[in-house]
Amino acid sequence: MTEDVRYLVLGLLTAALSATLGWFLRTQLWKRRLRRKQAFFGLPANSESLLVVNREGSGPELTVTRPDVCSLLELAAPIKDCGAHSQVVAHDAVQQGFGERTEFCVGNPAVHRRMAAHMHSLLPGVRVNTDPEPGPDRGAFQIGGERYRMEGGRTEYAILARLTAGQAPEARPVFLFCGQRAITNQAATRYLARHHERLARKHGNNTFALLLKVVNSQAYGPDVVELVADVTRAAQEPIPAPAPARTSHRAK
DSSP: OOHHHHHHHHHHHHHHHHHHHHHHHHHHHHHHHHHHHHHHHTOOTTOEEEEEEOOSSSSSSOOOOHHHHHHHHHHHHHHHHTTOEEEEEETTSOOSOSSSSEEEEESOTTTOHHHHHHHHHHOTTEEEOOOOSOSTTTTOEEETTEEEOOBTTTEEEEEEEEEOTTOOTTSOOEEEEEESSHHHHHHHHHHHHHHHHHHHHHHTTSOEEEEEEEEOHHHHTTOOEEEEEEOHHHHHSOOOOOOOOOOOOOOO
């Protein structure tokens, strides 16, 4: 074997070894990211999840509204990436606790029974004005002592929450996407789909509740979303009762 051939063989072996090592490292990195994603969403491979949505109309068949379909499409990608399966169910057809299967709950408690139950049990510090009459507080969020009014099409809010209710680490989480309008529900699901890695790094697999602001949805749809605040603590504590009015006592 001539020296040139020897160098050629060594070069080929080095290139093959480098390619194999690079492939191995990329595979390990991909597996690590996948495990983190599965842990954050509570979706091991081949696991089941629930997508809980409003029912359009009052018929026996489940018909999903167009805005909710858009929200479900936002969630489809991470569920598929985790190698999990999903089942779409109506908000008034779920009669079970939580922790066995990951649940994605999309809607407003005014018309979404399951969402109302979760918020009452797990987020007692959040109140949603469900008064159908027009007024400045219609649809407003109250979180602790703060109130967030919506200005339709310009400034609207949504709550994105991952809840485990202090259960065992292997318990599956409940994700809530509660917006003041249907388009803000979709904005919250899109925010989770886009930023789940950052959220997992910051919060791990713990409970959190975030207040999001959807900016100018009439022009930008669900794309422009700002994080207003992490409201986990305020959302989990009951809203304080208003202070009693002071009475004045005048000397007679």
